[in-house]
Amino acid sequence: MNAFIIPLNGWAAGERKFHFRADTEFFHSFGNTEILDADVNAEATVLKKDAHKVEAVLHLKGTVTVPCDRCLEPVALSVDATPSEVLTPGEGEVDWNLSQAVYDYVCVSLPLQKVHPEGTCNPDTVRFLGQLGRGNEEAEASDANSPFAALKGLFDAN
Numbered sequence: 001m002n003a004f005i006i007p008l009n010g011w012a013a014g015e016r017k018f019h020f021r022a023d024t025e026f027f028h029s030f031g032n033t034e035i036l037d038a039d040v041n042a043e044a045t046v047l048k049k050d051a052h053k054v055e056a057v058l059h060l061k062g063t064v065t066v067p068c069d070r071c072l073e074p075v076a077l078s079v080d081a082t083p084s085e086v087l088t089p090g091e092g093e094v095d096w097n098l099s100q101a102v103y104d105y106v107c108v109s110l111p112l113q114k115v116h117p118e119g120t121c122n123p124d125t126v127r128f129l130g131q132l133g134r135g136n137e138e139a140e141a142s143d144a145n146s147p148f149a150a151l152k153g154l155f156d157a158n
């Protein structure tokens with residue numbers, strides 16, 4: 001898999017920005033099959049104070065596509081997150097892998113309710129899923145259209 005690796009050696013103290021593109025394959029490599037499509041730009045601002053003190057903050061921006069909770073059609077969710085946590089590499093690390101952090105923060109930033117904006121769900125799928133849980137109402141509705149229902153109305157009127 002492609003990973004977001006920050007080299008800790010070979011550059012002078014100071015601040016550097018590193019970029020990584022977390023794509024669909026990246027999320028699938030974590031075993032996440034809920035994410036159908038992803039294109040998230042991860043930017044790490046890495047501050048190297050000296051050889052032993054390095055800090056990074058992440059900024060994540062892009063979109064991930066997941067099945068809608070309401071109609072199951074793909075819904076693109078925008079990601080725009082700047083986790084407040086300052087990351088530090090493990091003791092003695094030379095290549096600092098930020099992949100897990102990127103994955104975790106993107107997942108945490110997603111809303112609990114992953115749905116299309118109100119009124120934009122696929123009406124066919126919503127109707128179909130609604131019918132599954134609404135068998136009785138459907139039965140009553142067809143009852144009202146039967147000739148007997150009309151007769152019933154007639155008798156009621158008398």
Ligand SMILES: [Zn+2]
Binds near residue numbers: 073115120121122
């Ligand atoms: Zn939907």
